Each structure stands twice: as structure tokens, then as C-alpha cells.
Amino acid sequence: MxxxxxxxxxxxxxxxxxxxxxxxxxxxxxxxxxxxxxxxxxxxxxxxxxxxxxxxxxxxxxxxxxxxxxxxxxxxxxxxxxxxxxxxxxxxxxxxxxxxxSHKLKSREIHLKDELQFIKKGSQSVSDYAKTFKTICNQLAFMGHSIYDTEKFHWLLCGLGPKFHAFYARISIYTGTT
Structure with a gap:
């Protein structure tokens, strides 16, 4: 073996x-x-x-x-x-x-969740930003700590910036989500 x-x-x-x-x-x-x-x-x-x-x-x-x-x-x-x-x-x-x-795994999980919540698009293309975002989500899933889709969606849009916040707010009004 x-x-x-x-x-x-x-x-x-x-x-x-x-x-x-x-x-x-x-x-x-x-x-x-x-x-x-x-x-x-x-x-x-x-x-x-x-x-x-x-x-x-x-x-x-x-x-x-x-x-x-x-x-x-x-x-x-x-x-x-x-x-x-x-x-x-x-x-x-x-x-x-x-x-x-195991303590290193817990520390890594916390770091990845922080990274996911605070990631910003900045000067990256939307595609590159989305790939980076997805990579972090995949790493968390690999560790056995998947993130709910609603949280992913929320953090993804927050990282895109204020223009997307307004867009998200308009969608929320029509769909009844917050």
C-alpha cells in the first residue's frame, strides 16, 4: 500500500x-x-x-x-x-x-471564513474575484465546513462593492428576501 x-x-x-x-x-x-x-x-x-x-x-x-x-x-x-x-x-x-x-485546522477554518467575509473585488475582474471566492468556499467544504448558499451569495455581493449592493437591494424588494 x-x-x-x-x-x-x-x-x-x-x-x-x-x-x-x-x-x-x-x-x-x-x-x-x-x-x-x-x-x-x-x-x-x-x-x-x-x-x-x-x-x-x-x-x-x-x-x-x-x-x-x-x-x-x-x-x-x-x-x-x-x-x-x-x-x-x-x-x-x-x-x-x-x-x-486539529488546532491548526480550526485556525485555518476561522481564517478562511474571515477571508470569505472580507474579500473585495477591488481591481480584479468579476470572473477572477468569483474564482477566488469559490476557491475559498471549496477549501472550507474540503475541511467539512460548508457555507450556506445564502451566506455565500451575501458575502459575494458585499465584496463586489456598492453598485452591486444597490442591485441586490432592488432584487430583494422584488423577491421578498433580505
Whole structure:
């Protein structure tokens, strides 16, 4: 699976990195090992006649954990790996990385929403302004924070300037929207 991982995790690309693993682990039925939803089997089992022996499912589980851990480590930059090097389970590595980078995601979300609300057309063409606006909306959607269409419409028109405000006000009167 190593050849299927193209993005190494660095400080600024956590979403891209995470989103390459989700479909890979999901299609290979490995997501439960990473998100903790597969409970680990007991290392030892007792037979019907009360004999205790090693559980083969436990050994298979440990093998899978190590395989996933190796795959995850191979996808980390040196700087990122140093943050999780002592962690020995894939589920714990993923939790730790989420914790390290989630504050950056929230900060990025706030920054993009501010950018969306305060973007101005300025000297750009309407087409270039709309492309920039759409790019910001797409980045928010990619992060899982889509913006309502009415808010997009409002912020898009606000950024176009006063001429478009008057136009929007006239449309609002006829359509009953505000």
C-alpha cells in the first residue's frame, strides 16, 4: 500500500494527508484498526476443557497494527515523525496527530471564513474575484465546513462593492428576501 500514499504529513497539509488514508483504509477494511472501533481480541483464550492457549486472532491483530503503523510512519515527514515516534499503536498515532494538527485546522477554518467575509473585488475582474471566492468556499467544504448558499451569495455581493449592493437591494424588494 505504500505506493498508494503520495502525500507526506508536514505541518501545513494535515487534511490532504488524512484524506488520502481514509479511503485507502476504508476500502481495505482497516479503518477500525485506526479509529479504534475494532475491539482487540484477548491474547489468551480458554477452551471448553479449560485449557489456556494463545489466541491466533491476537497475533493477526498485532501483525495488522504493526503493518498500519509502518505505513503511517512512512507517510510522515521527519519533523512530524518526531512528534509520535514513541507511540506503538496506529490508533494512538492517529489520535496524537489529530490532536497536534486539529488546532491548526480550526485556525485555518476561522481564517478562511474571515477571508470569505472580507474579500473585495477591488481591481480584479468579476470572473477572477468569483474564482477566488469559490476557491475559498471549496477549501472550507474540503475541511467539512460548508457555507450556506445564502451566506455565500451575501458575502459575494458585499465584496463586489456598492453598485452591486444597490442591485441586490432592488432584487430583494422584488423577491421578498433580505
Amino acid at each position: 505504500v505506493h498508494m500514499v503520495s502525500v507526506k504529513l508536514e505541518a501545513n497539509n494535515f487534511l490532504l494527508w488524512r484524506n488520502q488514508f481514509i479511503p485507502l483504509f476504508t476500502c481495505k477494511n482497516l479503518m477500525g484498526y485506526v479509529n479504534g472501533s475494532f475491539p482487540p481480541p484477548e491474547p489468551m483464550i480458554v477452551s471448553d476443557n479449560n485449557q489456556v492457549f494463545k489466541n491466533p486472532a491476537y497475533k493477526t491483530r498485532q501483525h495488522t497494527y504493526q503493518l498500519l503503523l509502518s505505513l503511517i510512519y512512512l507517510s510522515l515527514s521527519e519533523e512530524t515523525m518526531s512528534k509520535v515516534l514513541t507511540i506503538t499503536r496506529s490508533v494512538n498515532v492517529c489520535d496524537a496527530l489529530e490532536e497536534v494538527y
